[in-house]
Amino acid sequence: MEAIQVSVPRIHPLDDYLRTDRLPHTLCPGCGIGIALNAFLRAVSELVGEGRLDRKNVLFVGGIGCTARTSMYTMFDSAHVTHGRAIPFATGARLANPNIIPVVFSGDGDLAGIGGNHLIHAARRNMDLLVVVINNMTYGLTGGQLSPTTPTGHYTTTTPYGNPERPFNLIPLVAAAGGNYVARASITQPEVMKSYFKKALLKEGFRLIEVVSTCPENYGRHLGYKSPSDFYLKIKGVVKMRSGVKPWDVKYDWNSEITIGEFVDRNEPGFSRLLHEQVRKVMAGEN
Amino acid sequence: MRGVSVGYLTGNQAVAEGAMAAGLKFYAGYPITPASDLFEYLSEKLPKRGGIVYQGEDEIASIVAAIGASWSGAKAMTATSGPGFSLMAESIGLAAMTETPVVVAVNMRTGPSTGIATTPGQGDVMQSRWLSHGHYPVVVYAPTGVQDSFDLTIKAFNVAEALRVPAIILSDAAIAHGREKVMMRSDVPVVSRKKPTPGSKYLPYEAGDDLVPPMAAFGEGFNVLVESLQHDERGYYVPTSHAFEKLVTRLNRKVDDNRKMIVESRVYGEENADVLLVAFGSYARVARGAARRAREEGFRVRVFVPISIWPLDEEGLRREASRAGSVVVMENNLGQLYREVQRVVRDRDVGFLPLLKVELPTPTEALRSLRGMVRA
Numbered sequence: 001m002e003a004i005q006v007s008v009p010r011i012h013p014l015d016d017y018l019r020t021d022r023l024p025h026t027l028c029p030g031c032g033i034g035i036a037l038n039a040f041l042r043a044v045s046e047l048v049g050e051g052r053l054d055r056k057n058v059l060f061v062g063g064i065g066c067t068a069r070t071s072m073y074t075m076f077d078s079a080h081v082t083h084g085r086a087i088p089f090a091t092g093a094r095l096a097n098p099n100i101i102p103v104v105f106s107g108d109g110d111l112a113g114i115g116g117n118h119l120i121h122a123a124r125r126n127m128d129l130l131v132v133v134i135n136n137m138t139y140g141l142t143g144g145q146l147s148p149t150t151p152t153g154h155y156t157t158t159t160p161y162g163n164p165e166r167p168f169n170l171i172p173l174v175a176a177a178g179g180n181y182v183a184r185a186s187i188t189q190p191e192v193m194k195s196y197f198k199k200a201l202l203k204e205g206f207r208l209i210e211v212v213s214t215c216p217e218n219y220g221r222h223l224g225y226k227s228p229s230d231f232y233l234k235i236k237g238v239v240k241m242r243s244g245v246k247p248w249d250v251k252y253d254w255n256s257e258i259t260i261g262e263f264v265d266r267n268e269p270g271f272s273r274l275l276h277e278q279v280r281k282v283m284a285g286e287n
Numbered sequence: 288m289r290g291v292s293v294g295y296l297t298g299n300q301a302v303a304e305g306a307m308a309a310g311l312k313f314y315a316g317y318p319i320t321p322a323s324d325l326f327e328y329l330s331e332k333l334p335k336r337g338g339i340v341y342q343g344e345d346e347i348a349s350i351v352a353a354i355g356a357s358w359s360g361a362k363a364m365t366a367t368s369g370p371g372f373s374l375m376a377e378s379i380g381l382a383a384m385t386e387t388p389v390v391v392a393v394n395m396r397t398g399p400s401t402g403i404a405t406t407p408g409q410g411d412v413m414q415s416r417w418l419s420h421g422h423y424p425v426v427v428y429a430p431t432g433v434q435d436s437f438d439l440t441i442k443a444f445n446v447a448e449a450l451r452v453p454a455i456i457l458s459d460a461a462i463a464h465g466r467e468k469v470m471m472r473s474d475v476p477v478v479s480r481k482k483p484t485p486g487s488k489y490l491p492y493e494a495g496d497d498l499v500p501p502m503a504a505f506g507e508g509f510n511v512l513v514e515s516l517q518h519d520e521r522g523y524y525v526p527t528s529h530a531f532e533k534l535v536t537r538l539n540r541k542v543d544d545n546r547k548m549i550v551e552s553r554v555y556g557e558e559n560a561d562v563l564l565v566a567f568g569s570y571a572r573v574a575r576g577a578a579r580r581a582r583e584e585g586f587r588v589r590v591f592v593p594i595s596i597w598p599l600d601e602e603g604l605r606r607e608a609s610r611a612g613s614v615v616v617m618e619n620n621l622g623q624l625y626r627e628v629q630r631v632v633r634d635r636d637v638g639f640l641p642l643l644k645v646e647l648p649t650p651t652e653a654l655r656s657l658r659g660m661v662r663a
Contacts, residue, residue, distance in 0.1 A: 019512075022523060056508045072514070072524060077505040079358070079513035081351070082381050088348040092355030092363070093505055095339050096313045100359060100506050121344040275339065282334040 014041045017055075017075050025073055027066060030228025032187040032213030036134050037070050039190045040105065043197035053201060057101045059093055061086045063115060065107035066141045066215075067134040084115030087122050090129050098272050101201070102128070108135040108149040112168050116148065123177035126205040128270040132197075133170060133208065136215040144218030151254035155222040167252060170210050175247030175264050180205035182247060182264035186212040188236040189260070196262065204270035212239055212258055290473045298436040298462035299325035299366075301469050302392050305440030306364055307336060308475050313356035313363040315341045315349040320404040321394045321460040322366040346371035350378040350391065357387045358513055360504030362444060362479075366392035368460075369411060370401055372418065379453050380419030383538065385513050386451035386492065386500065388480055390443050393455055394463040395568075397645055406645040407459035407569055409619035412627075415457050416597045422535055424542040426454045426549055427597035431571040433467035439594065445478035446549055450541050451499055457596065461569040461647055483509065492534075493520040498541045542598065552600035553592045554607055556582075560589035562661050563611035565604070565628055567593050569647055570618055576650025577657060586658065596624065601631045608632040613661055615640050617653065 012018075018041075027033050047053035060076040062068030064083035071080040077100075081089045090102035104111070111119050111133045122129055138156060139145040145158040148168045155162060175182045181200050185193035193211060200207040212235055214220060216228035225231040240257045250259040281287040296304065303325050306314075314333055316326035330340045339356070343349035346367055353363040367375065372393050382389045397403035398410045415427045426446050428439040440456055447454040483489040483501040489509045494500045500520075503509035512522030517534065519525045542549065556578045566574035571592040578588035591607050593599050608614045608631075615638040616625040625639045640656055642648050648656075 019523075057506055059505050072512070075510055077509070077511045079355075081385075081513065081515050082377050085347065085351045085378070085381070088343060088351035089355035091348075092313065092315065092341075092352030092357075093359045094355075095341055095352070096356035096359035096361035096363070097504070097506055117344055118348055121348070275341075279334045279337060279339065283337055 014038065014045060017041045017045060018073050019075055022073055026069065028217040030214065030216040030231070031066070032136060032215070033067050033070065033134055035187040035190055036132070036193065036211045036213060037105075039194040040132065040197050041074075043194045043201060047198060047201055053101070057099050059090060059100050059102045061090045061102060061104050062106045063110040064141070065110045065139070066136075067105060067107040068110055069141075070105055084110055084113070084118065086110065087115055087118035087129065087131065091122060091127055094128050094272050095275065098276050102130070103201075104129055104131045106133065107140070108133055108137065109139045109147045112148045112170060119174065120177040123174045123179040123206045123208065125271040126178055126180060126268055128204050128206070128272040130200050130207045130209070133210045134213045135170070135210050136213040136219060138215050138219040140215045140218045144215070144222065154254070156219065157222070169250065169252035170208070171250040171252070171259075171263055172248045174208045178206065179208060179264060180266045180268055180270070181207035181262070183208070183262040184210045184212065184250070184258075184260045186235060186239040186260050187214065188232065188239060189241070192241070192260075203267070204273060205266075205268055206270070212260065292471045292473070294469050294471060295466060296433055296469050297324065297464055297466050298430065298433050298458055299394070299464070300328050301433045301436035302366070302440045302456060302458070303328045303332065304471055305437040306390065306444065307333065307338075308471065308473070308477075309441045309444035310362045310477055310479065311364060311444070312338045312361035313341070313353060314338065315343050315352040315356070315363070315365050317343050317346045317349045317367070317371060319346070319368050319371045321396060321463045322368050322371070322392065325366045325392060325463070346374040347378060350375045350389070351381070353389050354378065354382050354385070354387045357389050358505050358511070362388070362448065364390035364392065366394070368394045368396050368404075369398045369408070372411065372414065376418045379425065380421055380423055381515050382453040383419065383423035383425060384515055386502070386538070387453070388447040388451050389453050390440070390447050391453060391455045392440070393457050395457065395459040403645055405460060407461040407619070407647065409459065409568060409570065410623070411457065412596065412618070412620065412623035415455050422539060424452050424539050425597060426450070426452055426542060426595065427457050428455070428594060429457045429567045429596045430462055431568060431592060431594075432462060433465065433469045435594070436462060437469050437471055441475050441477070445476065448480045449478045449499070449548065450545055451480060451502060452542060457568070459569050490520040491522050492518060494537060498537050498544060546598055549595050550598055550600040551594035552603045553594060554589060554603070555592070556589040557587055558589065559610060560587040561612040562587075562657065563589050563591055563607050563614045564657065565591045565593070565614065565616045565624070566618060567596055567624060570642070573648055573650055573653050574617055577654040580650050580654050588657070593624070599627055599631060604628065604631050608635065613638060615657060615661060617642060617657070619644060
């Protein structure tokens with residue numbers, strides 16, 4: 001049986017950046033991933049419009065998970081790889097061609113769980129990657145299991161008596177490992193998120209943007225949120241935008257505050273540039 | 288001889304030289320015995336040729352980086368041994384599914400688990416073929432020495448590039464660390480993946496009659512979609528029986544239909560022998576030594592050495608098996624190549640001589656064991 005072809009007229013300003021013949025997508029109503037992808041694509045579109053970004057060089061990579069699946073829809077060079085391996089894939093692609101601008105767009109389970117080792121080592125190397133972690137605090141695609149960022153006490157399908165673990169606070173984790181840019185945004189503030197994307201897309205070295213998001217279908221319902229907007233409003237209430245905060249003072253506490261803002265913003269040379277400069281020197285006999 | 292340099296290299300160094308001769312541009316590794324010195328050798332040599340050497344945080348990071356680099360247009364490889372190869376299982380499947388040319392040099396050591404890091408093994412014959420889940424294509428070459436390590440690495444790259452498959456060089460600790468004379472030709476035939484025509488409408492998984500789709504690189508404007516999920520010609524996820532059958536059949540037929548390009552075997556010794564002794568890798572050397580000693584005793588041993596072990600030279604093996612008094616497989620495991628030989632030579636009994644050793648057996652030892660099981 002051949003797949004049914006649905007023709008969707010190009011009416012959205014971001015249609016140029018999507019494989020529109022694949023729509024509709026598989027994300028649930030009320031999901032936060034669309035808000036984040038929209039902000040990201042608007043950032044790209046504006047930078048392309050301003051002549052500051054060549055979209056041909058953008059490589060959009062996801063591992064496994066609801067967020068990673070956005071790589072199936074984006075109209076860039078895209079890769080939808082194995083679980084947790086988006087960062088090493090993007091690393092290899094960039095090191096082999098330093099013109100590539102790799103963006104890893106994936107979830108908390110993919111990047112902080114199974115791919116957690118790659119995350120901290122990419123930050124340590126200051127590897128030239130923009131890593132976007134859409135943190136919905138759960139493994140949504142597999143039905144809502146415990147993730148490394150699930151707050152303590154929360155009910156998930158694998159913690160039906162409440163989560164006895166403590167979650168990762170990704171901001172101090174990644175800031176301690178290294179990297180040029182570490183920020184946390186929220187789907188409740190999409191314009192701020194877009195401004196972070198625009199800034200980070202033009203920087204070299206390792207950049208992490210965590211986006212606090214929702215999963216009303218497979219997570220929120222276990223927490224007692226009757227509708228996606230209840231979950232959304234909870235996040236809107238708990239995130240606090242702060243500037244001038246040190247990464248280690250950034251909070252990740254579901255009951256008091258999840259701090260959002262920019263916490264690391266440096267311009268140290270990226271690993272890719274350093275490595276390629278070294279190769280050039282070796283070839284010239286200077287090293 | 289012009290265009291030939293002569294070296295006295297280890298197997299690991301010869302693999303590295305072969306890779307560079309084949310056009311290696313990206314090496315990602317992780318330290319493991321007995322493959323670390325291949326990594327170290329390339330760390331010094333490859334940057335001089337403008338290539339990139341990268342140390343991943345583990346074997347998974349290394350092979351996946353090689354796969355990513357391959358999609359950026361670079362000829363890419365990694366090297367490892369048993370435990371590291373086990374970690375690469377999923378990624379071999381990723382390379383096969385996304386039709387990414389990548390070469391993996393595997394130096395077998397003694398297993399299972401961490402086993403003995405420093406001694407040669409032959410326990411990974413089945414692993415080299417069926418490491419990852421699903422029915423996927425892979426090509427495996429087994430060098431018998433340092434010269435083979437150079438020559439077969441070039442061949443592995445060429446086959447990987449021509450067919451867009453992962454290719455494995457299955458060596459062992461004895462060859463990897465043994466030093467021999469090697470002749471390195473500078474004008475080796477080098478094959479590179481075929482590319483789509485610039486500006487053409489391009490579907491990353493649409494193949495012609497040769498079953499191998501052209502491969503665009505990242506950054507060339509083709510909006511490539513690399514998809515690990517079951518996919519159609521566009522790279523779109525299609526979870527149907529039709530798409531499953533179509534893709535998995537084509538992926539595997541790429542290798543089956545191109546066996547002529549891939550398979551290689553060698554025979555040594557006289558025809559109409561009392562016994563055809565089948566052995567690969569470093570045990571092929573032992574088998575040849577045993578055959579020479581056997582001759583002095585009036586016992587005629589012909590040696591069949593599969594160079595490609597996945598796939599085997601089935602025709603050659605059947606032909607040789609039909610001419611010998613009996614057929615015996617000798618290897619350093621409890622029956623892996625043996626099973627494949629049994630499958631191929633199905634009209635007669637195949638004897639099995641397991642020599643479980645952490646150092647190479649002497650030819651005399653091997654001959655004694657062989658004579659114990661075969662009456663001339």
